[in-house]
Amino acid sequence: MNASAAEQPLPVAVIGAGPVGLAAAAHLLERGIEPLVLEAGPSAGTAVRGWAHVRLFSPWAEVVDPAAEKLLGPTGWVRPDGTAYPSGGDWAEQYLQPLADALGERVHYDATVTGVARTGRDRIVDSGREEQPFTVHVEFADGREERFLARAVVDASGTWSTPNPLGADGLPALGERTAGGRISYRIPDLQDPAVRARFAGRRTAVVGTGASAFTALAHLADLAKRAEGTHAVWVLRRGITGNTYGGGEADELPARGALGLRARAAVEDGHATALTGFRTAAVEPRGERLVLVAEDGRRSDPVDQVVVLTGLRPDLSFLSEVRLGLDERLQAPVELAPLIDPNQHSCGTVYPHGAKELAHPEKDVYLVGMKSYGRAPTFLAMTGYEQVRSLAAALAGDHEAAARVELTLPETGVCGGAGLFDEPDAAQGGAGCCSAPAAPQVLSIGIGVPVATPRGGC
Structure with a gap:
């Protein structure tokens, strides 16, 4: 839907067709809200395909979103063995691409978002701001430029495209760019x-x-x-x-x-x-x-x-005209930052969170998935899936469901990063990116209640 079709109900723009972006689209559809997914790459899970040779530390059971699985059901999709550990390539080909295909024309490929703003309002203007829809500026690979109108924006573009530099001060080392x-x-x-x-x-x-x-x-x-x-x-x-x-x-x-x-x-x-x-x-x-x-x-x-291999950071350049509330150190939403601070937490001690912690001064803008964690390395796919479930409920006006966190978590798990693709037997022995298969524990808690329970998913 473009700006010329403003008389139609506006979709929610989802930036990125990776694991969390596609899960967001599935949860929105489940709530009767139309998503518009904008993926900069030529296929679903473009960033995941960039590490296709690396095996996850998490089994299939922890990297498939429940709403996405419901959407895939009528297509004849068969869920892989929940105890097996996919590579990045497996995740993209056997889950992400089928999910994007199930979403059909709602997913636009080769569509790079270059800017997000309130229609007719730069970040300075207060008057009538929240009454205006968002305008999302997009450049396509064939050179076309389009503007899409949206009722809300969910940025799930991740951090893969912006790795940290070699320089120890967070800036490129002298000579790094010319090497x-x-x-x-x-x-x-x-x-x-x-x-x-x-x-x-x-x-x-x-x-x-x-x-x-x-x-x-x-x-x-x-x-x-x-x-x-x-x-x-x-x-x-x-x-x-x-x-x-x-x-x-x-x-x-x-x-x-x-x-x-x-x-x-x-x-x-x-x-x-x-x-x-x-x-x-x-x-x-x-x-x-x-x-x-x-x-x-x-x-x-x-x-x-x-x-x-010194970590990743979020690209905030195309969000310069919306009002974000970000922690000055982690570049994560201010309410989320203390919960994910790597000086205090591994992913095993980050408690589930949702729309409240992800909110910004600009209403109905959400950073989710890896991008919501800014520079913290403690993110889990399961946590990202819970994020988008909560915000989809919030956008649908179901504030009770948005404030309630229900998440099945393994009993053990701390962050570990990437696994070895060529050691499937070792992977089957019980490791996940941040978790191990274990008897699950179902949590049903209010977002405002701090919990330090280990959890899994990568």
Whole structure:
């Protein structure tokens, strides 16, 4: 629906056809509200497909939204084995794309949102603001520009497109932008021959301390056993402590513990060298190689590639004309931020939340999913599904349902990041991105009641 069809009931614009965006569309439809899904990529789950080679730490049972499953039912879709662990590619092909297909023409692909505003009002104007619908500016891949009117905006565009830079101060290191293709920001797919050729027999700096960095180190260590001269330099901004590698054999989530042990083995077996207390300030070319320079002046040995896995951040540029209330540190909604602060919480201690915590000064604008967490890494798919269930109820005027949180949570689970695609047996042993299969616990609580109960879903 475009601006010329203003006499028709206005839809809710959903930005992003990923797991949470498509779940939002399903929940809106369930409430009798028409969604308009705008996806910048050419297919559903474009960002998820970017890590298709990585296995989730969460089983199928925790990454399928209930309203989405109801929508898929009449299409003949068969839910995968709930105890199996999908890769990103599995998730996109076996669930996200069928869900988008079930939504039909409500989903627009190659549609990049470039701006959101109140019709006829920039962010300064107060008069009549809430009476105006939203106008969503979109550029299509074929060069067309359109404006869509919407009664509300649900931004589920995620953070995948904006990885954190190499620089330890949150800004690109000097020389980072001009290092060409020698710096990347994703876990390399070493099953791809072309990618493997870039790393085989070479030295690679891996920057980061989360499970994504563990995965990269483990894969590079495997490659080192087959390709002489392959070596990883693990760059850590802090030192190595007792919990650097996670819980190991004592970890309640076996595959997550195994991942940390594989990273430890990469170092202890000599396939990786740890460079600790190294806060990168600059990147210097050294012939065809690169040297990392720390804030204290130390220099790394030359490396051929740098893989930066230091987290992600939200792109807020196209929301500049709406009034957001964001925490100054995390860039998350102000009421949500204390609940997800990574200095205090893992995803196992983030209690379920909904429309109230996601509200902004601009009425009927919601950031959901990974984007709602700003720079915090503690997000779970199950939590995102609960977010959109709550806000769909709020938009439908069912404030009692919006304020009630009902979520089935595993008994154990803390955040862990990405799993190893090539270790399905280990994954089946009981790990999830942030959870393990366990006897579920059903919670029915008010949003205002703090709960610190572990939960799962990635």
